[in-house]
Amino acid sequence: MLCDLNILFPVTEFNEKISINQLNELKNTINVAEQLGYTHIALNFRPNLTNSNSNSNSNNNNNKFKISNDLNKINPININKDFKEYLNRIKIFSRITIKIDDPSQCQNISKFQQIFDIVSIEPINEKSFQSAISNLEIDLISFNLQERLPCYMKHKTLCSAIEKGIFFEFKYTDFLNNKNRAQVISNIKQIVRASRNRGMIISSGCNSNKPYQLRNFNNVIPILKMINIDSNRCNMMFKDWSLKVLLNGRLRCKSYKQTILISGDDNLIDNKLENNNWNYENLENINNIKQSLNSYKKRKSDTSLNRILKKQK
Amino acid sequence: MDRSNAIEHLLLSRCAKYNGSGEIIKFLEQRYSFTGPQKNYLVLEPTDGGQYLIDNQKEEQKASANAKDFLSVKSKQSNASKDNKYNGLKTKNEFKKFVQQSLKLQDSVAKKLHKLCKKNPKILKQDVIELKICSGILKFEDFIEMNNLWKNYMKELLQNCKTIDVATSKLSSAEFVGSYFRVTHCTCPDNIGLEGIVLWESQTYVLLIIPRRNNWKDNISSNNNLEIPYTAKECLGGLRMIPKKKTRFTFDVEVDDEHSIEFEFIGDRMGIRSLDRANKKFKSHNVKDIDL
Amino acid sequence: MVRLKSRYILFQLRYPQPDDTLTNGLPNDIPTESTSTLNARILVSTLRLSMTKNFGDEALADTLTSFVIKYFSNKTSTGIIKVHRDALEKVLGAMFFVQTLEGRDVIWESVGISGSISKCERRAISRNKMMIRKIKKGNYDADDDNKNIDELLRSFNERIDGEDNDNETL
Numbered sequence: 028m029l030c031d032l033n034i035l036f037p038v039t040e041f042n043e044k045i046s047i048n049q050l051n052e053l054k055n056t057i058n059v060a061e062q063l064g065y066t067h068i069a070l071n072f073r074p075n076l077t078n079s080n081s082n083s084n085s086n087n088n089n090n091k092f093k094i095s096n097d098l099n100k101i102n103p104i105n106i107n108k109d110f111k112e113y114l115n116r117i118k119i120f121s122r123i124t125i126k127i128d129d130p131s132q133c134q135n136i137s138k139f140q141q142i143f144d145i146v147s148i149e150p151i152n153e154k155s156f157q158s159a160i161s162n163l164e165i166d167l168i169s170f171n172l173q174e175r176l177p178c179y180m181k182h183k184t185l186c187s188a189i190e191k192g193i194f195f196e197f198k199y200t201d202f203l204n205n206k207n208r209a210q211v212i213s214n215i216k217q218i219v220r221a222s223r224n225r226g227m228i229i230s231s232g233c234n235s236n237k238p239y240q241l242r243n244f245n246n247v248i249p250i251l252k253m254i255n256i257d258s259n260r261c262n263m264m265f266k267d268w269s270l271k272v273l274l275n276g277r278l279r280c281k282s283y284k285q286t287i288l289i290s291g292d293d294n295l296i297d298n299k300l301e302n303n304n305w306n307y308e309n310l311e312n313i314n315n316i317k318q319s320l321n322s323y324k325k326r327k328s329d330t331s332l333n334r335i336l337k338k339q340k
Numbered sequence: 341m342d343r344s345n346a347i348e349h350l351l352l353s354r355c356a357k358y359n360g361s362g363e364i365i366k367f368l369e370q371r372y373s374f375t376g377p378q379k380n381y382l383v384l385e386p387t388d389g390g391q392y393l394i395d396n397q398k399e400e401q402k403a404s405a406n407a408k409d410f411l412s413v414k415s416k417q418s419n420a421s422k423d424n425k426y427n428g429l430k431t432k433n434e435f436k437k438f439v440q441q442s443l444k445l446q447d448s449v450a451k452k453l454h455k456l457c458k459k460n461p462k463i464l465k466q467d468v469i470e471l472k473i474c475s476g477i478l479k480f481e482d483f484i485e486m487n488n489l490w491k492n493y494m495k496e497l498l499q500n501c502k503t504i505d506v507a508t509s510k511l512s513s514a515e516f517v518g519s520y521f522r523v524t525h526c527t528c529p530d531n532i533g534l535e536g537i538v539l540w541e542s543q544t545y546v547l548l549i550i551p552r553r554n555n556w557k558d559n560i561s562s563n564n565n566l567e568i569p570y571t572a573k574e575c576l577g578g579l580r581m582i583p584k585k586k587t588r589f590t591f592d593v594e595v596d597d598e599h600s601i602e603f604e605f606i607g608d609r610m611g612i613r614s615l616d617r618a619n620k621k622f623k624s625h626n627v628k629d630i631d632l
Numbered sequence: 633m634v635r636l637k638s639r640y641i642l643f644q645l646r647y648p649q650p651d652d653t654l655t656n657g658l659p660n661d662i663p664t665e666s667t668s669t670l671n672a673r674i675l676v677s678t679l680r681l682s683m684t685k686n687f688g689d690e691a692l693a694d695t696l697t698s699f700v701i702k703y704f705s706n707k708t709s710t711g712i713i714k715v716h717r718d719a720l721e722k723v724l725g726a727m728f729f730v731q732t733l734e735g736r737d738v739i740w741e742s743v744g745i746s747g748s749i750s751k752c753e754r755r756a757i758s759r760n761k762m763m764i765r766k767i768k769k770g771n772y773d774a775d776d777d778n779k780n781i782d783e784l785l786r787s788f789n790e791r792i793d794g795e796d797n798d799n800e801t802l
Contacts, residue, residue: 059648063741141505164624192626203731238648239737246728246742249721275627282606283508284622285630290590290604294632320502324599327592335481335551 029244030269031060032069032122032145032167033198033230038103039075049235050109056238057110060231061117063243067273067296069122069145070104071232102142106298120144120273120298124169126151130158140164144298145276147196153178160188166276167228169196172214173207180221189226194272198232199247200240215254224256228272229264270296289323435540439547439579445476446578453572468575469552477578480551483537490518494593511603512610513618516541516591521548521605525588525631534580543613545583552577584611586629606630637717638698639745642752643727645709646739666709670734672701675711678733682726691726694719702749708760710743712752720745 034056037049045053053070060068104121113119122145125136139146147167150156156177159165168188170176185195195218201211218227229247233240248261256264277296282288292299301322327333345368352364452473456463468474497514501507516538523534536548553575557568584607592600608629612620645666676699684692694716704711715723727740744755 055648059646059739062646063739190626192624192628199728203729237737239731239739241648241739242728243739243741243743245745246724246740249725250728252721253725270632271627274630274632275624278627278630279624281504281508282604283505283512284624285606285609285627286512286622287508287610288604288606289504289508290602295604295630296632320504320507320595320601323504323601324595325602326598327594327600336484 028067028270029065029265030067030069030228030273031065031231031241032067032120032228032269032272033071033169033196033232034060034068035232035234036070036072036104037235039073041074041101041103043103045103045109052238053235054110056233056235056241057113057117057119059238059241061113063241065117067118067120067270069120069230069273071122071124071147072102072104072143073124073126101139114299118296118298120276120296122147122167122276124149124167127155127159128152130155130162136163136165141280143276144280145272151177157184160184160191160193164279165193166272167194167196169198170214170218172197172201172211173204174210176214176217180217182221182223185218185221185226186223189222192271192275193226194268195222195227197227197229199229199242199250200232200234202250203240212254219254219256224260226268227256227264228269229261230269289320439540439581442476442478442579443581446573446576449473449477450573450576453576457572469577474576477576478549480536480549480577483539483549486518486539487520487537490516491594493518498593498595507601508603511593512622513620515614516546516605517614519591521546521589521591523582523587524590524604525586526582527586528583531580531582531587534582536580539579541614543611544585545581546589546607548580548582550577550580584608636698637747638714639717639720639747640702640749640752641713641715641720641723641742642744642746642755643711643713643740643742645711645733646741647709647736648739666706667734667736668706670704670706672704672711674734675701675704675713678730679713679723679726682729683722686726686729687722691719691722694722703753710756710759712749712756714749 034053036045037053038045057068102121106119106121110119121143123139123143124147125139126149128151136146136148145167146165147169148159148163148165149169149171150159156168159168188195197215197218202208229251231241244265247265248258251261251264252258273296277298278285278288280301281290281295288295292301348368349361349364352358352367353361358364358367453463453468463471469477469479493515497510498507501510517540519538521536521538523531526532534548534550536550538546539549540547553570557570557574560566560568587607589605589607590602591605592602594600609622609625610617647666680692680695680699683695698714698716699719700714702712702714713723724742727742730738730740732738733740743759744752746752746755
């Protein structure tokens with residue numbers, strides 16, 4: 028089970044719809060990923076929320092307002108409709124990455140938690156990094172590794188995040204750019220040191236119109252080994268730990284605080300039965316169509332209880 | 341009379357009944373003399389107890405004999421205090437003992453059946469509960485009514501639930517005694533595939549009662565025309581004690597006559613008594629202990 | 633004297649096009665053909681260039697001895713390369729950094745690593761067989777481009793026979 032939790036979704040606005048051209052490109056990229064042996068893929072939606080200008084703050088508020096209206100219209104990734112043909116071939120999940128420079132924006136995030144399978148955060152300064160670790164229920168933290176990290180990475184902060192189950196993400200496409208490669212490597216080394224070789228995942232971070240930037244996992248491992256990550260951990264970064272991220276996110280959607288969860292599909296992270304059709308006409312009057320129980324209905328199975336009851340009759 | 345009885349004298353002097361102090365003194369002397377007209381004595385003398393004592397002793401002997409049966413030597417010493425947690429009269433302890441006894445009985449009967457099976461291999465093909473040695477074993481059929489009660493309870497509980505989060509949050513504080521559980525993941529491979537009605541749910545384990553000759557082997561043999569023989573223990577059924585740790589259960593909730601919805605119970609995160617669970621505020625934790 | 637230890641890498645080149653309509657109808661795992669001008673010498677020189685660029689002269693030195701492309705097929709774009717054991721990881725890393733080949737975008741995917749060449753060959757053959765099985769299966773499912781797939785099938789079969797012959801000659 029190879030995971031790639033970061034294939035960029037071409038849309039960057041909440042209300043925008045994906046065009047046919049973009050969709051074809053994306054499908055092509057997914058095909059390539061499938062050929063390279065990946066089994067779980069997350070489409071990463073990066074909304075344009077924050078700009079450093081104060082003028083855009085009003086824009087943000089507008090966006091917030093739109094978000095609160097109808098949960099069914101937030102997610103542009105329509106897995107049931109657009110990616111039907113991949114149903115039995117490759118598992119596709121949705122992910123959102125939000126840039127945060129101000130801890131006050133964090134209230135927004137609770138809304139995304141049940142709409143997207145994975146919620147990740149890209150903190151821009153130290154304050155938001157700290158608040159993201161301590162206050163938010165998120166799965167992933169990713170940095171812009173091509174620039175300097177927002178703060179010095181301390182053992183304490185990173186380990187508390189890992190203790191909570193938050194993972195850190197590296198993108199291997201950063202290596203392919205000749206620009207700032209040294210900065211990328213030094214940043215990764217810092218995170219590896221501070222997290223004590225735990226709690227990291229690697230993903231492609233590949234643009235949907237650049238499928239040639241995807242790589243086989245056999246080829247990525249030597250690169251990671253150069254940064255002093257041992258081969259077992261390299262494997263874990265692709266497989267086990269990435270699945271843990273997915274599991275964390277999926278359990279948030281499927282269960283109540285990881286106690287009782289809805290099942291009926293193959294395993295804990297499966298989304299086969301889930302209703303991901305966001306453009307569905309809202310007949311059921313449900314705030315969030317993904318949470319609808321109707322799609323999980325199935326015919327009663329023949330349990331031994333029923334057999335015994337029949338015998339008695 | 342050497343006592344002056346000043347206070348009584350003063351009180352009686354206020355009273356209209358007595359005219360002079362002479363009368364009062366006379367009255368008081370009568371009152372405190374040994375041979376006055378108003379003296380009433382009730383003399384209580386110790387007796388040997390008669391019939392009552394004998395009955396009492398008999399009862400005590402009976403109780404102590406019972407207690408000897410019930411309890412180990414240690415608990416007998418502290419029998420006096422009722423709050424003692426080893427007290428055999430407590431319902432919890434009695435239940436515990438009952439469970440232990442029936443588990444023991446099951447084991448011994450299963451061993452006997454296994455031995456019998458070597459002599460007479462056909463013995464396991466029939467319904468073993470009709471044999472004489474199996475008379476003390478709990479039957480699955482007696483508990484089906486519990487499951488019906490639970491189904492009605494679920495119908496009431498999930499009446500207006502349309503979304504996953506509402507339904508699961510209600511279920512997380514619900515009672516599971518009477519539901520029909522299937523073990524899907526467990527560290528002990530023997531437990532995987534067990535199905536049965538929940539008799540009791542404690543902090544660390546779930547007590548299931550499982551039917552006889554009815555488990556995953558049935559499904560396989562019906563699909564592939566294969567015959568997988570049941571072991572003696574599976575033929576016997578009865579109680580199974582399944583730890584919650586590292587175990588996941590699934591159960592079905594009926595929506596209407598035709599359809600049902602399947603839910604899953606994560607044992608690692610439900611390690612809490614059902615009483616306390618009703619008011620518990622759950623939190624998400626690190627998922628490193630949950631396997632796929 | 634210690635024997636010279638070497639490793640054989642089975643690799644495959646993939647040429648994903650930005651707007652690809654070919655792969656839509658077919659199931660998956662269909663390698664795109666390389667151009668006929670591509671040969672072993674170009675591949676070796678590209679790898680060496682990538683080695684010097686990313687790991688420096690020391691890494692290049694490892695590739696000067698016992699660095700041979702044993703087999704390369706332009707049709708399936710698969711090949712086997714022999715490297716010195718110590719240089720293995722660096723060569724894999726160099727493959728990671730190759731992005732263009734003869735002006736086409738490329739994914740240089742390493743499929744398997746083995747100590748003996750026969751294992752690599754067997755792996756290549758079994759991969760091709762798997763691919764054919766998948767195409768056949770897809771043919772029954774899709775039923776749209778029968779002609780195309782038949783042609784493809786024929787070419788694959790020929791190729792496998794050819795590979796077997798090639799392997800004997802190695």
